[in-house]
Amino acid sequence: MTTPTIPPLRLGIAGLGTVGVGVVKIVRQKASLLAQRTGRAVVISAVSARARDKDRGVSLSNYAWEDDPVALAKRDDVDVFVELMGGEDGPAKDAIEAALACGKDVVTANKALLAHHGQALAETAEAAGNVIRFEAAVAGGIPVIKSLTEGLAGNDITRVMGVMNGTCNYILTRMQDAGLPYDEVFAEADALGYLEADPNLDVGGIDAGHKLSLLSSIAFGTKVNFDGVELEGIQRITIEDIRQAEDLGYKIKLLGVAQMTGRGLEQRMTPCLVPADSPLGQLKGGTNMVVIEGDAVEQVVLRGPGAGEGPTASAVLGDICDIARGFRLSTFGVPAGELKQAAAAQSNSPAPFYLHLSLEDRPGALAKIATALGEHGISIDRMRQTRHSDTQAPVLIVTHKTQRNAVDGAIDAMMKTGVMATAPVALRIETV
Amino acid sequence: MTTPTIPPLRLGIAGLGTVGVGVVKIVRQKASLLAQRTGRAVVISAVSARARDKDRGVSLSNYAWEDDPVALAKRDDVDVFVELMGGEDGPAKDAIEAALACGKDVVTANKALLAHHGQALAETAEAAGNVIRFEAAVAGGIPVIKSLTEGLAGNDITRVMGVMNGTCNYILTRMQDAGLPYDEVFAEADALGYLEADPNLDVGGIDAGHKLSLLSSIAFGTKVNFDGVELEGIQRITIEDIRQAEDLGYKIKLLGVAQMTGRGLEQRMTPCLVPADSPLGQLKGGTNMVVIEGDAVEQVVLRGPGAGEGPTASAVLGDICDIARGFRLSTFGVPAGELKQAAAAQSNSPAPFYLHLSLEDRPGALAKIATALGEHGISIDRMRQTRHSDTQAPVLIVTHKTQRNAVDGAIDAMMKTGVMATAPVALRIETV
Numbered sequence: 001m002t003t004p005t006i007p008p009l010r011l012g013i014a015g016l017g018t019v020g021v022g023v024v025k026i027v028r029q030k031a032s033l034l035a036q037r038t039g040r041a042v043v044i045s046a047v048s049a050r051a052r053d054k055d056r057g058v059s060l061s062n063y064a065w066e067d068d069p070v071a072l073a074k075r076d077d078v079d080v081f082v083e084l085m086g087g088e089d090g091p092a093k094d095a096i097e098a099a100l101a102c103g104k105d106v107v108t109a110n111k112a113l114l115a116h117h118g119q120a121l122a123e124t125a126e127a128a129g130n131v132i133r134f135e136a137a138v139a140g141g142i143p144v145i146k147s148l149t150e151g152l153a154g155n156d157i158t159r160v161m162g163v164m165n166g167t168c169n170y171i172l173t174r175m176q177d178a179g180l181p182y183d184e185v186f187a188e189a190d191a192l193g194y195l196e197a198d199p200n201l202d203v204g205g206i207d208a209g210h211k212l213s214l215l216s217s218i219a220f221g222t223k224v225n226f227d228g229v230e231l232e233g234i235q236r237i238t239i240e241d242i243r244q245a246e247d248l249g250y251k252i253k254l255l256g257v258a259q260m261t262g263r264g265l266e267q268r269m270t271p272c273l274v275p276a277d278s279p280l281g282q283l284k285g286g287t288n289m290v291v292i293e294g295d296a297v298e299q300v301v302l303r304g305p306g307a308g309e310g311p312t313a314s315a316v317l318g319d320i321c322d323i324a325r326g327f328r329l330s331t332f333g334v335p336a337g338e339l340k341q342a343a344a345a346q347s348n349s350p351a352p353f354y355l356h357l358s359l360e361d362r363p364g365a366l367a368k369i370a371t372a373l374g375e376h377g378i379s380i381d382r383m384r385q386t387r388h389s390d391t392q393a394p395v396l397i398v399t400h401k402t403q404r405n406a407v408d409g410a411i412d413a414m415m416k417t418g419v420m421a422t423a424p425v426a427l428r429i430e431t432v
Numbered sequence: 433m434t435t436p437t438i439p440p441l442r443l444g445i446a447g448l449g450t451v452g453v454g455v456v457k458i459v460r461q462k463a464s465l466l467a468q469r470t471g472r473a474v475v476i477s478a479v480s481a482r483a484r485d486k487d488r489g490v491s492l493s494n495y496a497w498e499d500d501p502v503a504l505a506k507r508d509d510v511d512v513f514v515e516l517m518g519g520e521d522g523p524a525k526d527a528i529e530a531a532l533a534c535g536k537d538v539v540t541a542n543k544a545l546l547a548h549h550g551q552a553l554a555e556t557a558e559a560a561g562n563v564i565r566f567e568a569a570v571a572g573g574i575p576v577i578k579s580l581t582e583g584l585a586g587n588d589i590t591r592v593m594g595v596m597n598g599t600c601n602y603i604l605t606r607m608q609d610a611g612l613p614y615d616e617v618f619a620e621a622d623a624l625g626y627l628e629a630d631p632n633l634d635v636g637g638i639d640a641g642h643k644l645s646l647l648s649s650i651a652f653g654t655k656v657n658f659d660g661v662e663l664e665g666i667q668r669i670t671i672e673d674i675r676q677a678e679d680l681g682y683k684i685k686l687l688g689v690a691q692m693t694g695r696g697l698e699q700r701m702t703p704c705l706v707p708a709d710s711p712l713g714q715l716k717g718g719t720n721m722v723v724i725e726g727d728a729v730e731q732v733v734l735r736g737p738g739a740g741e742g743p744t745a746s747a748v749l750g751d752i753c754d755i756a757r758g759f760r761l762s763t764f765g766v767p768a769g770e771l772k773q774a775a776a777a778q779s780n781s782p783a784p785f786y787l788h789l790s791l792e793d794r795p796g797a798l799a800k801i802a803t804a805l806g807e808h809g810i811s812i813d814r815m816r817q818t819r820h821s822d823t824q825a826p827v828l829i830v831t832h833k834t835q836r837n838a839v840d841g842a843i844d845a846m847m848k849t850g851v852m853a854t855a856p857v858a859l860r861i862e863t864v
Contacts, residue, residue, distance in 0.1 A: 026586050026728060036653070036766045037585050135583065141729040143575075143583025150582075150759075151567065151575025153469050154458050154749025221468070279735065282714060296458060296746035297573040297736065303711065304732035314728035317586025327582075327759045334468045 008041035009324045012078035014069035014095055015085035016049035019109055019136070021056050022313030023082065023320075028058070034317075038324035048072040073099035080105045080323055082316065088112035096132075100124050107319040109136035109312060115210035115226040118217070119339070122331035132331045133319035138211045139164050139288040141311025142304040143318060148218045148292060149333035155294025157219040159259040161432065165208035166286030166306040167194045168234050168254040173284045176242045176251070182235065194286075204233035205254060209269040212256035215290070216267050217332045220260050221339055224332070228344030230268035237271055241356055241425060244386070244396050245273050248354075251281040255430055264345035273354050273429040279303070280432050291432065348403045352381060352429040355397040355407075357414070358421040365419035366395065372413040373399070376406045392421045398429070440473035441756045444510035446501035446527055447517035448481035451541055451568070453488050454745030455514065455752075460490070466749075470756035480504040505531035512537045512755055514748065520544035528564075532556050539751040541568035541744060547642035547658040550649070551771070554763035564763045565751035570643045571596050571720040573743030574736040575750060580650045580724060581765035587726025589651040591691040593864065597640035598718030598738040599626045600666050600686040605716045608674045608683070614667065626718075636665035637686060641701040644688035647722070648699050649764045652692050653771055656764070660776030662700040669703055673788055673857055676818070676828050677705050680786070683713040687862055696777035705786050705861040711735070712864050723864065780835045784813060787829040787839075788857040789846070797851040798827065804845040805831070808838045824853045830861070 011027065013020055027034070027044055034042045046064035048071075066072040073081045073095040081099035083106060085092045092113055096106050106125065108114070114121070114134055125132045135145045139162065148157065163169050167189055174185045186203065189195055194202075201207045213226040234254050245252050250273035258267045274280045279301045283289050288306030293299050305311040322329075332339060359365040373380065382398040399407075407426050414420055443459065445452055459466070459476055466474045478496035480503075498504040505513045505527045513531035515538060517524045524545055531538050538557065540546070546553070546566055557564045567577045571594065580589065595601050599621055606617045618635065621627055626634075633639045645658040666686050677684050682705035690699045706712045711733050715721050720738030725731050737743040754761075764771060791797040805812065814830040831839070839858050846852055 022728070030586065030588070033588065034586070036770060037581075039767075142732055143579045146578060146583045147575045149469075150754060151578045151750040152746060153753035154462065154466070154746050156462070156465065277714075279711070279714075282709075282711075294746065296454070296742040296749070298740075298743055300574055300734070300736035302732070302734055305730050308730075310728040311730055314584060314586050314726065317728070318583045321585035322582060325759070325761065327757070329757065335471075338468060 006040045008043045010043055010045040010077055010079045011082050011320065012046045012072045012075055013044060013082045013084065014048040014072050015083065016047060016056055017084065018309045019312040019316065020049070020084040021058055022309035023084065023316050024058050024060070026313055026317050034321065038321050040324045042320060042324055045077040046072055046075055069095035070098045073104065074102050078104060080107055080320060083108040083110060084316070086110055088116050093117060096121060097124070100128065100130055103128055103130060105130050105323050106132045107316055107323070108132065108134050109316060111137040111207065111210040111214060115213045115224060118214065118224040118331070119336060122336035126330060126336050131323065131328055133322065134214070135319050136312045136315035138214055139290050140304065140306040140308065141314045142288060142290060142302045143315070144215070144290045144302050145218060146318065147300065147302060148215070149329060152292060152294050152297055152300070155296045157292065157294050159257065159293040160215050160219045160290065161280070161430070162212065162215065162256045162288065162290040163253050163280060163283055164211045164256055164288050164290070164306060165202055165254060166288060167202040168208065169283060170194060170286045171203070172234060172237065172242070172252055172254070175239050176246065179239060181239050182237060200233070203235055205231045205269045208254060208256055212258055212267055212269050216258035216265060217339065219258060220265060220342065221334050222265055222342035223339045225265065225267070225342055225344060228265065228267055228342070230270060232270040234271050236425060244356065245354065246276065248398060249276050250274060250429065251276050252427065253280055253283070255280065257430060259349065261345050261349060263348070264343035266345045266349060271427055273427055274432050278432045346405065348405060350401040350403055351431065352401055353399045353407050354427045354429055355399065356425040357395045357397070359393045359395055360419050360421050361391055361393045362419065365393070368417040368419050369395070369414055372410045372417065375413065376410040378402045378406055378410055404428070438472045440475045442475055442477040442509055442511045443514050443752065444478045444504045444507055445476060445514045445516065446480040446504050447515065448479060448488055449516065450741045451744045451748065452481070452516040453490055454741035455516065455748050456490050456492070458745055458749050466753065470753050472756045474752060474756055477509040478504055478507055501527035502530045505536065506534050510536060512539055512752060514752070515540040515542055516748070518542055520548050525549060528553060532560065532562055535560055535562060537562050537755050538564045539748055540564065540566050541748060543569040543639065543642040543646060547645045547656060550646065550656040550763065551768060554768035558762060558768050563755065563760055565754065566646070567751050568744045568747035570646055571722050572736065572738040572740065573746045574720060574722060574734045575747070576647070576722045576734055577650060578750065579732065579734060580647070581761060584724060584726050584729055584732070587728045589724065589726050591689065591725040592647050592651045592722065593712070593862070594644065594647070594688045594720065594722040595685050595712060595715055596643045596688055596720050596722070596738065597634055597686060598720060599634040600640065601715060602626060602718045603635070604666060604669065604674070604684055604686065607671050608678065611671060613671050614669060632665070635667055637663045637701045640686060640688055644690055644699055644701050648690035648697060649771065651690060652697060652774065653766050654697055654774035655771045657697065657699070657774055657776060660697065660699055660774070662702060664702040666703050668857060676788065677786065678708065680830060681708050682706060682861065683708050684859065685712060685715070687712065689862060691781065693777050693781060695780070696775035698777045698781060703859055705859055706864050710864045778837065780837060782833040782835055783863065784833055784861040785831045785839050786859045786861055787831065789827045789829070790853040791825045791827055792851050792853050793823055793825045794851065797825070800849040800851050801827070801846055804842045804849065807845065808842040810834045810838055810842055836860070
């Protein structure tokens with residue numbers, strides 16, 4: 001199906017950090033392979049970044065230079081604007097809007113931008129017949145957006161789950177493997193350059209929450225609703241919790257879950273317990289994993305690197321090749337104007353919970369806790385009291401299936417009894 | 433991007449077994465979802481199967497009936513011929529050729545047909561601008577062909593591996609979990625209906641070999657070369673080997689591996705040892721897994737159901753939706769005329785091997801074996817002698833990295849020493 005008369009697809013690349021340089025390298029090194037696969041030459045017309053003279057390990061002399069990404073986006077010799085600058089507002093947004101206003105297609109890796117402005121940008125793009133592609137924004141090198149929108153297009157998706165922040169998974173698995181406390185591993189990760197400038201984007205679950213909100217939209221045909229994501233970071237996870245969870249047959253993961261319920265779209269990005277012998281439980285280090293469940297396909301699990309030059313550039317190139325091949329797809333898989341407004345459901349699907357309580361060591365303390373649970377309709381599956389200091393008695397409880405609001409109610413009641421030494425840890429046990 | 437003026441995409445479905453019925457159900461039940469996702473109505477015009485009056489649990493009264501799949505393929509009211517009959521020659525091939533001759537697109541789940549005739553069919557289709565899609569032919573519901581041809585199009589693929597016959601994986605994991613011998617689990621699988629009419633297609637590795645030959649072609653841009661696949665079935669795997677492998681930290685899998693080497697395309701579908709804690713090692717039951725390694729993406733692992741009504745129909749629908757969306761792609765990812773003729777390399781990449789020998793229990797026996805190995809340049813990493821009957825001494829050896837032809841040479845030499853009680857088992861240990 002090579003049609004040699006098709007003119008080249010001309011890229012303008014804004015942002016020459018790790019990923020931008022990775023994309024430049026692939027376009028340069030694999031020119032004939034890309035042409036053979038897409039039936040069309042893929043070339044770079046122009047690039048843009050903050051510092052022109054920085055040595056990036058790749059020659060840029062054949063490409064026009066623009067200091068201003070908006071100017072790059074408007075160039076007549078650019079067909080596809082490739083946005084790899086990042087940032088949820090500011091220059092990235094301005095430049096994408098400029099590109100769309102000029103009738104250009106857009107490829108981006110910018111999850112924060114799309115989580116906040118995806119709907120508006122999709123409407124603008126689709127009104128003019130342009131596409132916005134963002135495979136690299138979610139789960140790095142894993143072709144998860146393509147799998148959801150295309151490969152699994154015959155399914156009603158029932159649930160999407162994922163470990164989508166490699167830094168958090170690195171921290172949690174390193175705590176477990178090395179027996180180190182959170183603060184120490186956090187410092188290690190910082191020294192290794194694994195953390196965003198604002199670490200809360202990683203460890204607070206925000207980055208992963210952005211990704212989940214995009215997957216939810218695609219999976220369920222709903223408008224992106226990042227504000228509807230229940231977010232909880234990993235900062236309060238202790239090595240003690242990791243050890244106890246392991247003893248019970250579980251691992252602790254920062255797990256994203258999106259599912260449509262009768263009460264609306266449930267989206268949460270929170271630390272959860274998952275079975276140690278499940279694919280999610282076995283995931284180590286910075287690797288990402290997405291679990292897709294559909295009514296026809298049952299369950300598909302995708303695993304791969306969540307970041308890095310090569311994997312992220314691979315995802316960007318997948319989008320570029322699709323555009324070169326003439327594949328035109330709505331931004332979120334169905335036309336933006338047909339995406340439903342999904343009411344955010346509080347994350348109330350029933351599940352067992354893991355509770356880690358520290359009680360004052362005094363007579364009747366446990367009875368008060370048990371009463372608080374019972375009064376909120378929560379029954380206990382397993383309970384154990386662990387190492388016992390002079391003044392505090394740590395108690396671990398696995399409940400039978402209950403709901404988050406019942407757990408929250410029971411915790412409020414417990415806190416009023418005066419027997420709690422510290423605020424309890426309550427983690428959902430996700431069935432995977 | 434809905435364009436309501438596009439006429440419906442009209443399907444003709446040949447073959448109404450499990451998968452065909454699954455496709456009919458999805459097209460009937462999800463009409464509005466499919467139209468929303470593809471921008472076009474997807475409808476069934478006509479169907480064909482052997483027995484018209486059989487109750488299939490789904491109403492076919494709205495569709496024209498053809499006894500002859502060739503007649504179905506030629507109908508004017510069919511845009512896409514969906515071949516779900518199976519068989520590497522005969523009616524399936526005749527009907528696909530008829531559909532292509534009439535300028536229709538083809539979706540098929542027929543791995544045997546494509547493994548033998550894929551190149552010719554692709555050339556015919558592409559000469560007329562038609563597409564042949566076959567996601568359902570490889571690894572059931574997993575969108576692996578889409579991931580390779582599209583999502584990872586920016587990569588030079590370096591290796592593809594996979595467990596792609598669920599029946600074999602069921603047998604091997606059931607042997608392990610229940611401690612049962614091969615013959616007994618084979619009989620169980622037969623009673624459960626897990627085996628093909630000719631069981632050698634499953635346990636002899638032929639079915640999985642067909643799938644591997646298709647993935648190789650896509651991954652490396654080469655003509656399908658099923659005859660170049662080194663095939664070995666699981667019939668000789670004993671519970672003793674499974675236990676010993678486990679003791680050494682490995683699992684035995686019927687593993688397909690394709691990689692391009694300096695000597696040509698290496699394709700093998702053979703029982704291998706893989707690390708027990710790797711994703712492949714952890715795979716249980718009928719689930720399939722494909723591991724894709726590319727120079728940019730590093731490693732992506734895809735896991736999902738390898739068979740069954742829903743998962744296979746899901747894959748067929750993915751292809752149909754792509755055609756409805758207007759996505760046109762060469763059969764094997766690059767134009768059929770540009771696929772390279774790949775010389776089949778003997779599977780000679782160096783690897784450690786597991787050897788299970790039964791020696792006559794007499795003085796000097798082990799020395800003769802050690803000599804045979806040494807003379808073929810094979811050094812021993814680990815050796816152990818296991819349970820000792822009166823007349824035979826089972827010896828297990830893990831070699832350092834060596835090549836298959838060295839192992840074969842050593843085995844020939846061992847057999848000539850007169851100390852071997854039975855032919856040895858030699859399994860490659862694959863690095864994953």
